[in-house]
Amino acid sequence: xxxxxIKFYQTGTFTVGNRxxxxxxxxxxxxxxxxxxxxxxxxxxxxxxxxxGARYAIDAAMNATDRQLIAANATxxxxxxxxxxxxxxxxxxxxxxxxxxAAAVATGIAAAVKVKKQKGLIGDVRVVAQGGDGGTTDxxxxxxxxxxxxxxxxxxxxxxNEAYMNTGVxxxxxxxxxxxxxxxxxxxxxxxxxxxxxxxxxxxxMAHEIPYVATATVADLHDLEYKVxxxxxxxxxxxxxxxxPCPLGWxxxxxxxxxxxxxxxxxxxxxxxxxxxxxxxxxxxxRRRMPVEEYLKPQKxxxxxxxxxxxxxxxxxxxxxxxxxxxxxxxxxxEFSQHG
Amino acid sequence: MLKQTEGSHAVAEAxxxxxxxxxxxxxxxxxxxxxxxxxxxxxxxxxxxxxFINVESEFAAMSVAIGASAAGVRAYTATASxxxxxxxxxxxxASGLGLPIVMTVANRAIGAPINIWNDHSDxxxxxxxxxxxxxxxxxxxxxxxxxxAFKLAEELSLPVMVCMDGFILTHAYERVDxxxxxxxxxxxxxYEPRQVLDTTDPVSIGAMVGPEAFMEVRYLAHAKxxxxxxxxxxxxxxFNTIFGRDTGGLVHTYKSxxxxxxxxxxxxxxxxxxxxxxxMRTSGVKIGVLGITSYRPFPLEEVRQALQNAKRVVVLEKxxxxxxxxxxxxxxxxALSSERLNGYTVxxxxxxxxxxxxxxxxxxxxxNRDELPALTFLDLDWNMVNKHxxxxxxxxxxxxxxxxxxxxxxVIASKIS
Numbered sequence: 001x002x003x004x005x006i007k008f009y010q011t012g013t014f015t016v017g018n019r020x021x022x023x024x025x026x027x028x029x030x031x032x033x034x035x036x037x038x039x040x041x042x043x044x045x046x047x048x049x050x051x052x053g054a055r056y057a058i059d060a061a062m063n064a065t066d067r068q069l070i071a072a073n074a075t076x077x078x079x080x081x082x083x084x085x086x087x088x089x090x091x092x093x094x095x096x097x098x099x100x101x102a103a104a105v106a107t108g109i110a111a112a113v114k115v116k117k118q119k120g121l122i123g124d125v126r127v128v129a130q131g132g133d134g135g136t137t138d139x140x141x142x143x144x145x146x147x148x149x150x151x152x153x154x155x156x157x158x159x160x161n162e163a164y165m166n167t168g169v170x171x172x173x174x175x176x177x178x179x180x181x182x183x184x185x186x187x188x189x190x191x192x193x194x195x196x197x198x199x200x201x202x203x204x205x206m207a208h209e210i211p212y213v214a215t216a217t218v219a220d221l222h223d224l225e226y227k228v229x230x231x232x233x234x235x236x237x238x239x240x241x242x243x244x245p246c247p248l249g250w251x252x253x254x255x256x257x258x259x260x261x262x263x264x265x266x267x268x269x270x271x272x273x274x275x276x277x278x279x280x281x282x283x284x285x286x287r288r289r290m291p292v293e294e295y296l297k298p299q300k301x302x303x304x305x306x307x308x309x310x311x312x313x314x315x316x317x318x319x320x321x322x323x324x325x326x327x328x329x330x331x332x333x334x335e336f337s338q339h340g
Numbered sequence: 341m342l343k344q345t346e347g348s349h350a351v352a353e354a355x356x357x358x359x360x361x362x363x364x365x366x367x368x369x370x371x372x373x374x375x376x377x378x379x380x381x382x383x384x385x386x387x388x389x390x391x392f393i394n395v396e397s398e399f400a401a402m403s404v405a406i407g408a409s410a411a412g413v414r415a416y417t418a419t420a421s422x423x424x425x426x427x428x429x430x431x432x433x434a435s436g437l438g439l440p441i442v443m444t445v446a447n448r449a450i451g452a453p454i455n456i457w458n459d460h461s462d463x464x465x466x467x468x469x470x471x472x473x474x475x476x477x478x479x480x481x482x483x484x485x486x487x488x489a490f491k492l493a494e495e496l497s498l499p500v501m502v503c504m505d506g507f508i509l510t511h512a513y514e515r516v517d518x519x520x521x522x523x524x525x526x527x528x529x530x531y532e533p534r535q536v537l538d539t540t541d542p543v544s545i546g547a548m549v550g551p552e553a554f555m556e557v558r559y560l561a562h563a564k565x566x567x568x569x570x571x572x573x574x575x576x577x578x579f580n581t582i583f584g585r586d587t588g589g590l591v592h593t594y595k596s597x598x599x600x601x602x603x604x605x606x607x608x609x610x611x612x613x614x615x616x617x618x619x620m621r622t623s624g625v626k627i628g629v630l631g632i633t634s635y636r637p638f639p640l641e642e643v644r645q646a647l648q649n650a651k652r653v654v655v656l657e658k659x660x661x662x663x664x665x666x667x668x669x670x671x672x673x674x675a676l677s678s679e680r681l682n683g684y685t686v687x688x689x690x691x692x693x694x695x696x697x698x699x700x701x702x703x704x705x706x707x708n709r710d711e712l713p714a715l716t717f718l719d720l721d722w723n724m725v726n727k728h729x730x731x732x733x734x735x736x737x738x739x740x741x742x743x744x745x746x747x748x749x750x751v752i753a754s755k756i757s
Contacts, residue, residue, distance in 0.1 A: 073546075084548065088544035093541075095407070096546035096547065097406050097433050097546055101430060105404070105406055105407035107393065107400075108404035108405060108407020108408035109408065112408040112409075112413040116412065142399070143400050145396065149396075150393065150395075
């Protein structure tokens, strides 16, 4: 496979991993020999969390599989911005079929490579499927659950930006309560997305008792690479759910993607953990606990909570959700040991 | 080898002889016995180098087949009726991407009202989806068409549906001549994909195509079907030299050379029609048959040639274009646009309503007298229909139509004649 020449302009920063670390501790992205699976020049928005997450995830998977990787992609931002033909950004064999079938297409690819390997035609080729939250938690959920329960040899990666961004920011089942979207407008008695709806697919993935489930954010890319790498050492159905902030849909300056991803984790709103079968095996503890306001305030999708008269009741409900996550997943280490 | 077997099992064996590599299965009557048969062969080790996957829906079945085919292996599935409709988005995707998947459609009615019996509404609803559609008249033909279908699909990089009448063929035990593995291997070479997800030569498949190229890509779908029009008769000949049977091709005529009346139909009903015509011939009626094997691509020229010397054409179809009449007859009419003859559309056998020789005798006699209406619903019980229409005229909340009519019919197991 031809390699892009990768130049690191950010010398002296930590952007692409600390090259003072030993080779084993460096990130995949810190290596100029990385695949750059999702090439530069694609058409994602400035500050796109999904583009960042996808490049790190797929490069890590390529590194872990000795570049023997095929990807199936759901319809969505990632698909559209990466392949305005003839300018595909993908440096790996890649297929887009439909919005709701990425997991099933990946199952088919995995079955095909298994047969071809049995016949001695190819080596150990691995398969990833990827999609946004709409393609994963909503329209692709049937195929995803089917792939999980059959324990097909596929790593499914969900890039969760909490709404249908590609079609103009409509609510998905991953949209958080109170968030403004084009279909949950901040009007009426209960502005924004309603409370008591939505689903957290990592927990549902765990209920399938698949070998590996993990969550990650683009705020900790080393952690993301570690999880993808670990997933590729395993067989069977695996699921990684990555929180990828969206400047357009969430309404924040594009240089705040990493900060907001970090705040989602530090507030407890997005628990970062690993699980094997149905047991949580590790959590990324909150380093400096933040109130949810710190996370909500910079985002225009929550602006209606912070007018002249802040909607303290709604903010308290969101805080209660964060607190529940902190207890449930043991995100504060001392609490985790108490409950441990 | 001659054997007495069920149509579904014959197809299962034929598909297995084609050395499929990924089979995805989701149950729906009446195709279930086919994938059950193949599943057993894979599990027992009789069929090797094949992955059999029990999926969670027909949408997933076609999607798994898409992934497998794009990764360069021979993929097969089977479905019917609601299952076919449930996978429609993926069906268009498979043909749009040019993936040579072969699928059996055990033709069955579409609900509502739910009905498991045979007609052609399911695959004909997918008339324009870009798949080739071949219709089998007998179990032998169903078996043979599958072997031809893999070759045709893979040569053209286009998916093929082999359509066989649900229950009438799938569940009928008949004598079939099962080919040997050597015969099939000499006819069907290993799959050489035009496009493949290959780590040594990575490509992107399924990119967005805008107005600058969409027309051209779509035209290619048509061009490929036109290639199929040429290739299908050739394949039938090649098949004949190896297997010694005249199977496949675009159309089949029967006693049509001197016929003044020609009946056009698809699938197993051709048998009943031929029997009826044999009987009518003994009393001197000049009547013949045109059976259409290749519904898509539709052989306009062959149909025209077969019908041009007749005085009248009766298209008897197990499908209905609601609001206009017939589906198949619209295509036949297009083929005859330069000809002057009387054309009749007969919608028959919907939802498994039996098409009997008695009814066909009456129908064809009426046609011969040119007394047939342009559109006929064979053996329709007008009393039942009118009774319900009257109910709707007089009562606002007349209730669900199907249940009302069933209540009118009363307690009989089913009306088959």
